[in-house]
Amino acid sequence: RNRLSMSFMDRAQETKSLVAAKLFRIMAEKRTNLCLSMDTTNSMELLELASKVGAHICLLKIHIDIIKDFSKDFITNLVALAKEYNFLILEDRKFADIGHVVKLQYSQGVHEISSWADLVTVHPIPGPGIISGLKAALEELSQQDRGCFIVVEMSSQGNLNSADYKTAAVKLAMTHSDFVVGIVCQSSSLVPDPGLIQLTPGVKLDKGSDTLGQQYNSPEHVVLNGADVAVVGRGITEAQDIIGTVKEFQTRLWEAYEKRISP
């Protein structure tokens, strides 16, 4: 069946990944397919915003390596908020090294990402070894409710994701769909399997760009182009009225999804 006309609840049955099924159910229950991207360097600011908007998002995307005052307490508080408001945490690490190194980057260092991030992002450039490396880190921690998104296509102007690269990247995702929950891309044609989730960044209330190559499309545009979950960062974090804006994105994205699946 065509995933674009299927409900998230139905698609929860189609995935081999526990965490993908969990994300599909959260979206259906909370009626939100909004992922907030919080690219802030201050941990208190991040926690405050997460508690304000937690009820309206399915996924919180962060970059742990930009936090200036990282601490274990910060992680404890973040995980508690995720539980309280029922959202998942995506560490947008964009792993890109050989298996041996990503295994260490995922589970070791100060951040110990695998101990708290439900999901991470991965550049498939090294080939299948990168997936094996991440999985190997989990075996040692006996963590099974984890997964990754494979970056197949970027939102930025002049990105180097060629057609051949994208085809091979999607194939890799399909082969490892027990651990790969979905694909980061801009176009629906790249995600053939209803069990895989299309995550699409580069979303604002209106089409546009920033000064450093980012390109934006509207909520309706991205959902009609296959986005299951839309990533919004500065469109929310730099708004005057944050709660009002979060609600506007939630409503517009959800209505576009309902329109997409309605016969």
Ligand code: 5IU
């Ligand atoms: N992000 C992109 N484009 C991509 C990928 C990731 O913008 O192709 I892969 C990230 C970068 C940033 C967020 O953390 O998504 C978008 O933030 P803004 O909405 O503020 O541009």
